[in-house]
Amino acid sequence: MTSLAIEPTALPGVVVLRPRRFEDVRGFVSEPFSGVHFAAANLPARFDQDTHARSVGRVIRGLHFQRRPGQDKVVYVVRGAIFDVAVDLRIGSPTRGRHVAIVLDAASGAQLFIPRGLAHGYAVLGDGADVLYKASSPYDSSEERGIAWDDPALGIAWPTREPIVSDRDRALPRLSDLREEDLPAA
Numbered sequence: 420m421t422s423l424a425i426e427p428t429a430l431p432g433v434v435v436l437r438p439r440r441f442e443d444v445r446g447f448v449s450e451p452f453s454g455v456h457f458a459a460a461n462l463p464a465r466f467d468q469d470t471h472a473r474s475v476g477r478v479i480r481g482l483h484f485q486r487r488p489g490q491d492k493v494v495y496v497v498r499g500a501i502f503d504v505a506v507d508l509r510i511g512s513p514t515r516g517r518h519v520a521i522v523l524d525a526a527s528g529a530q531l532f533i534p535r536g537l538a539h540g541y542a543v544l545g546d547g548a549d550v551l552y553k554a555s556s557p558y559d560s561s562e563e564r565g566i567a568w569d570d571p572a573l574g575i576a577w578p579t580r581e582p583i584v585s586d587r588d589r590a591l592p593r594l595s596d597l598r599e600e601d602l603p604a605a
Contacts, residue, residue: 423456428519431512432534433505434462435521436493440528449528451495452553462532463491466553474543474550479568479582481540482506482591486562489535489604491555499548500524501541502578506566508594509536509605516594518575525549536605538566542579564601565591 424437440447450456454464474480482504484490494503506518522544523529533539541550568577568584570593 422450422453423460425460428521430505430507430514430517430519430537432532433519433537434532436530436532438528438530451528451530451551452493463555466491466493466555468554468557470552470554470558472550472552474548475583476543476546477579477581477583478543479540479577479579479584479588481565481588482538482568483540483563483565484508484538484603485535485554485556485559486564486601487604488556491535492533492539493530493553494523494533494539494541495528495530495551496523496525497549497551498525499546500526500544501548501550502544503531503541504539504575505531505533506538506540506573506575506594507536508538508566508597508602510599510602512536512605516572518573520575523550534605536603538603540568542577542582544578564597564603566594566597567591570594 422439426435458464
């Protein structure tokens with residue numbers, strides 16, 4: 420039996436990962452990341468940075484991306500639940516401007532692999548969440564960009580009423596206002 424189940428989504432390259440859990444009366448043991456299993460699944464097996472974000476309920480973060488060199492990401496939740504979104508920004512992609520959304524929660528341990536060239540954001544469900552990211556390149560504030568979480572052209576049905584959004588995220592441009600040089604490397 421494999422230790423990592425992989426499910427495709429509607430966006431090429433974006434996949435749901437389900438690491439196997441070994442459970443008993445004490446709880447469970449899981450391998451959220453294994454370079455061997457990622458390489459066997461033709462996913463990047465090298466990540467340069469882990470990030471931990473804690474957010475209160477109703478927070479929406481995003482939609483963010485790194486411009487150069489771009490980042491492959493693995494996102495998972497260790498406390499609470501999120502409505503996780505990836506938006507295709509890849510030039511020439513037949514799914515450019517489309518998104519996928521999935522609920523990730525600590526109870527299931529499911530993860531979302533997001534390749535470079537996509538924007539990422541999430542809404543916190545419930546009282547709060549701790550979200551972990553693996554990124555294939557270090558965060559660089561000079562290369563960070565984003566698109567408006569509420570851009571009507573994206574059609575994202577956020578499940579959060581009266582969201583808490585940072586001033587920076589409120590000021591992000593719509594996808595149609597991004598210049599090509601501001602798009603992420605794919």
